[in-house]
Amino acid sequence: MTINHQRRKLLILGVGMALTAPRVYAKSVAVPISLTSDASHIHIVVPANDQRSRVFTLDSPHRVVIDVPLEAFPPSLVHSLTVLKQKFPWLVHSQIAHFTPEITRVVLEVNAAPRLQRSQNAGSLTVNLTVPNAVAENLPAAAGVAAPVVKKNLLVMIDPGHGGKDPGAIGNEGTYEKHVVLHIAKRLQTLLDQDHGIHAVLTRQDDVFIPLYHRVSLAHHHQADLFISIHADGFTNDDVSGASVFALSPHGAGSAMARYLSQSENSVDVLYDDDVKTDDPYLKETLFDLDQRETISRSLDFGRHLASNIIKVHHMHSPHPEQAGFAVLKSPRIPSVLVETSFITNKHEEKLLGEPVFQEKMAHALATGINSYLLNEKKNNLLS
Numbered sequence: 082m083t084i085n086h087q088r089r090k091l092l093i094l095g096v097g098m099a100l101t102a103p104r105v106y107a108k109s110v111a112v113p114i115s116l117t118s119d120a121s122h123i124h125i126v127v128p129a130n131d132q133r134s135r136v137f138t139l140d141s142p143h144r145v146v147i148d149v150p151l152e153a154f155p156p157s158l159v160h161s162l163t164v165l166k167q168k169f170p171w172l173v174h175s176q177i178a179h180f181t182p183e184i185t186r187v188v189l190e191v192n193a194a195p196r197l198q199r200s201q202n203a204g205s206l207t208v209n210l211t212v213p214n215a216v217a218e219n220l221p222a223a224a225g226v227a228a229p230v231v232k233k234n235l236l237v238m239i240d241p242g243h244g245g246k247d248p249g250a251i252g253n254e255g256t257y258e259k260h261v262v263l264h265i266a267k268r269l270q271t272l273l274d275q276d277h278g279i280h281a282v283l284t285r286q287d288d289v290f291i292p293l294y295h296r297v298s299l300a301h302h303h304q305a306d307l308f309i310s311i312h313a314d315g316f317t318n319d320d321v322s323g324a325s326v327f328a329l330s331p332h333g334a335g336s337a338m339a340r341y342l343s344q345s346e347n348s349v350d351v352l353y354d355d356d357v358k359t360d361d362p363y364l365k366e367t368l369f370d371l372d373q374r375e376t377i378s379r380s381l382d383f384g385r386h387l388a389s390n391i392i393k394v395h396h397m398h399s400p401h402p403e404q405a406g407f408a409v410l411k412s413p414r415i416p417s418v419l420v421e422t423s424f425i426t427n428k429h430e431e432k433l434l435g436e437p438v439f440q441e442k443m444a445h446a447l448a449t450g451i452n453s454y455l456l457n458e459k460k461n462n463l464l465s
């Protein structure tokens with residue numbers, strides 16, 4: 082699903098100019114539409130007191146329709162829909178359409194009768210959506226999957242690095258980081274589900290650009306329990322090779338390599354992303370916050386479980402988790418790591434990265450590491 086914003090703008094402009102008496106609405110909309118979720122519900126927030134905002138259902142097939150003023154529609158919603166479709170098997174299809182030049186319509190097709198609970202306060206209408214009698218065939222629990230490691234439905238957010246206009250590092254033979262990491266991420270998602278009964282979602286399923294801070298927001302807004310960003314980086318010296326695992330450092334990068342990589346991974350938002358906003362309350366929290374320290378300690382532990390499995394299939398650039406200031410790791414409360422699966426600028430590793438056998442081996446090592454970390458957390462009663 083993609084939206085051509087430029088085309089939409091032109092369309093709106095054209096239609097708007099053709100109207101002899103365009104309706105005038107209040108200029109500022111305090112509440113943009115947002116789609117967030119917990120383990121069982123999608124939370125839809127739309128502006129209240131605006132006749133253009135509506136949430137209603139249709140039958141045959143079951144659909145939930147969200148109409149909002151165009152100006153209340155943030156582009157990041159597309160990424161939310163990508164995550165929600167993977168998270169809730171009862172959400173079979175989602176579509177964004179233009180209902181009128183002023184109104185954007187989001188249609189969520191669900192596989193059984195939806196239940197909507199409405200509440201309104203201070204300019205916003207919140208609709209909590211769930212499907213209590215979801216058709217079981219589409220649910221992973223019915224697919225003969227091994228019993229989950231814990232009772233609670235855990236959600237692992239897998240973040241394939243880069244995408245779209247940001248290719249990431251490029252190998253000497255022309256291999257793009259953004260493509261190989263998406264292959265590994267998709268294999269990891271399948272292996273977690275098949276071998277360990279762990280539900281995982283991807284921040285992107287296609288070759289699309291997502292700003293770094295949106296990736297962090299997605300993990301929060303959909304209540305991920307773990308976050309793993311997958312990369313295959315480059316370096317100026319093509320002798321450098323091996324995998325590395327990083328957790329966030331509150332004090333800047335640990336080693337010279339960590340410093341270099343955090344610069345190259347973070348620079349994309351400086352280069353490309355003019356809509357990075359740090360007004361997200363999560364991101365305003367100071368890194369010295371107690372939550373963050375606790376999360377870093379758990380992230381390092383998560384990283385050790387990953388490293389001890391990666392080392393069985395590939396050599397490590399550094400055998401222990403390192404720490405660096407990667408933007409995608411700045412999630413208070415969600416243990417987060419960034420894995421450099423290898424160096425795409427190294428001739429041998431660029432070749433490996435393109436091979437399905439290596440992608441599978443790496444995905445398998447990551448899946449085993451995630452499972453072993455979660456089992457350990459469960460043992461220590463750190464999971465609710």
Ligand code: ZN
Nearest residue numbers: 242249312313
């Ligand atoms: Zn990268």
